[in-house]
Amino acid sequence: LTPSEEQVEEWEEKKVARVERVEIRKANQTERIEARRVEAVERLRQNLLGAVRLNRERRKQRGVVKSHQNWLAALTMVAGSNTYDQAMSIDLNDEEQWPEDIPIIEEIPPEPPAPLEEGEEAPPEEEPELDEEGNPMKKRTYVPKKAISTNDPAYIRAPETPGPKRLPMIALKNLTQAVTLASRVGQWAVLLNASVQAANLVRDMFAGEASTLALAAPMMRRVADSILGMLTEIKCVCEGRPSPTATPAERNTFVAPPTVAVFSLAAGLVHRIRDGNREAHDKYDTGAVSRTMVLAMEALVASKRWLAILCLGYDLRKLANPLEDMAFIEAILPMMIKALEEINKENAVSVAAKKELAALTVVVVAHEKEVLPNGRLREGLRARLKEREAMLAEIDALKVKMAVEETIMKRLRFRAMSTLPGRDQKLDEMYQEWLMIKKVIGRDKSLCLQDLQRCRGLLVSFQSKDKKAAHSQLQEDAAAALAKQAAEDKAAEDAENAEEGADANADAPPEGPPAGEGAE
Numbered sequence: 001l002t003p004s005e006e007q008v009e010e011w012e013e014k015k016v017a018r019v020e021r022v023e024i025r026k027a028n029q030t031e032r033i034e035a036r037r038v039e040a041v042e043r044l045r046q047n048l049l050g051a052v053r054l055n056r057e058r059r060k061q062r063g064v065v066k067s068h069q070n071w072l073a074a075l076t077m078v079a080g081s082n083t084y085d086q087a088m089s090i091d092l093n094d095e096e097q098w099p100e101d102i103p104i105i106e107e108i109p110p111e112p113p114a115p116l117e118e119g120e121e122a123p124p125e126e127e128p129e130l131d132e133e134g135n136p137m138k139k140r141t142y143v144p145k146k147a148i149s150t151n152d153p154a155y156i157r158a159p160e161t162p163g164p165k166r167l168p169m170i171a172l173k174n175l176t177q178a179v180t181l182a183s184r185v186g187q188w189a190v191l192l193n194a195s196v197q198a199a200n201l202v203r204d205m206f207a208g209e210a211s212t213l214a215l216a217a218p219m220m221r222r223v224a225d226s227i228l229g230m231l232t233e234i235k236c237v238c239e240g241r242p243s244p245t246a247t248p249a250e251r252n253t254f255v256a257p258p259t260v261a262v263f264s265l266a267a268g269l270v271h272r273i274r275d276g277n278r279e280a281h282d283k284y285d286t287g288a289v290s291r292t293m294v295l296a297m298e299a300l301v302a303s304k305r306w307l308a309i310l311c312l313g314y315d316l317r318k319l320a321n322p323l324e325d326m327a328f329i330e331a332i333l334p335m336m337i338k339a340l341e342e343i344n345k346e347n348a349v350s351v352a353a354k355k356e357l358a359a360l361t362v363v364v365v366a367h368e369k370e371v372l373p374n375g376r377l378r379e380g381l382r383a384r385l386k387e388r389e390a391m392l393a394e395i396d397a398l399k400v401k402m403a404v405e406e407t408i409m410k411r412l413r414f415r416a417m418s419t420l421p422g423r424d425q426k427l428d429e430m431y432q433e434w435l436m437i438k439k440v441i442g443r444d445k446s447l448c449l450q451d452l453q454r455c456r457g458l459l460v461s462f463q464s465k466d467k468k469a470a471h472s473q474l475q476e477d478a479a480a481a482l483a484k485q486a487a488e489d490k491a492a493e494d495a496e497n498a499e500e501g502a503d504a505n506a507d508a509p510p511e512g513p514p515a516g517e518g519a520e
Contacts, residue, residue, distance in 0.1 A: 070190075072181050076181060080177075083174060084168070084171040087168045092168075095163060099170065153407050172198055172202065173219060175194045179191050192288075195289075195292050214303035217302065237271040237272065240256035258277070260278075265286065265320050293316065297332055300335075309336065310340065310430070313339075333438055336434050337435070346416045353408040357405040367398070
């Protein structure tokens with residue numbers, strides 16, 4: 001049972017070898033971990049640290065810009081006002097007074113590679129460019145700057161600005177930029193002044209024709225969105241809620257004011273929070289703001305931007321009071337109904353195109369099955385050669401029709417919608433709601449008209465009674481005046497007769513005998 005010396009030496013050698021293998025594995029594992037750690041650090045240095053530094057720099061830049069946005073908004077508004085005054089003081093039809101035209105930059109995407117023909121070899125790949133360290137650079141993919149490229153069927157080219165409208169367009173862009181800057185920092189006075197000036201500019205320079213009014217549609221939409229943001233901020237202050245544009249840090253440190261107020265669009269009050277208390281010490285012209293919003297929607301109607309009109313109308317209706325702001329709702333009612341009708345028409349066209357495309361697809365699939373190698377009109381059958389050619393020609397014609405229907409669907413994919421984007425509101429329900437609003441307004445108008453006609457009738461009856469009473473009073477007054485005049489005439493005549501009788505008696509001789517005769 002006692003092991004031999006050879007066995008003991010063998011066991012010792014295996015034990016030492018086992019320990020050495022464990023140490024080698026640990027060393028290799030440590031080397032691999034260190035290598036992976038070095039690779040991760042290098043990846044962080046190349047990919048993440050640069051982005052972190054860039055984000056920090058951009059954050060500092062945004063902070064600097066935000067600290068100067070008050071003055072930038074005021075200066076931009078002054079620049080726009082000066083350009084507006086210049087446009088009003090010169091002859092815009094003089095070509096020498098026109099500024100240089102700003103070209104419309106359209107980004108053309110790269111052309112896709114042509115399909116390879118049978119037997120053609122693919123071109124060799126280009127060698128990647130090397131960076132300073134000799135490593136291959138990553139190939140940059142095409143990232144479009146705009147959401148839609150020029151070859152997209154849904155792309156609509158921006159209209160060119162005619163010469164007489166270039167200077168007013170520059171002024172409008174400056175005023176719109178001032179409105180945007182002021183809305184970011186809560187400078188509501190600058191925002192309202194710049195928006196009213198922009199509305200006056202559009203009304204003076206662009207409101208003559210629909211084509212010229214459509215030029216101002218993008219800027220006026222930005223103005224309307226900024227005004228909506230201001231009204232939303234004021235409503236949040238009234239209700240004691242944080243701003244929807246507040247950062248997470250601002251939301252965490254937000255303290256609701258001790259007293260809340262009822263938001264009213266017709267009141268025209270600018271509420272602010274100072275030291276945790278709500279203040280309402282500014283008042284603006286609600287009529288000017290309402291006219292600006294209506295003008296913005298008219299510009300959007302001229303440019304046929306139906307979804308933008310619906311979004312604005314939906315947000316405005318949420319802020320408006322059905323009793324106090326009914327005149328404003330009535331002003332935007334025709335535009336909302338027209339936009340909903342146009343969206344419904346485009347949606348119907350898109351649905352019809354989808355159905356037609358589905359029907360054509362079924363027919364094409366059935367025809368293609370017949371011309372397959374195991375189909376009824378497979379290649380090689382002389383008896384059915386003409387029928388096969390006719391079937392192939394029909395398939396080509398059907399594919400052309402399918403391409404037309406697909407183009408229609410792509411062209412309408414951003415307009416033919418059943419739900420308002422970002423609002424969770426179905427357009428059919430929205431259409432019925434606005435039709436009900438139109439019906440209620442018409443009913444109220446008819447009732448008011450009936451009340452007005454009733455009041456007019458009562459007023460006419462009162463006036464007729466007053467006229468009769470006045471006529472009878474005039475007759476009585478005339479009769480009394482005539483009687484008084486007759487009495488006065490009779491009294492005067494009697495007085496004259498009495499005077500004439502007295503004079504006649506004085507001139508007549510006495511009736512008794514003379515004095516001498518009686519003495520004798």
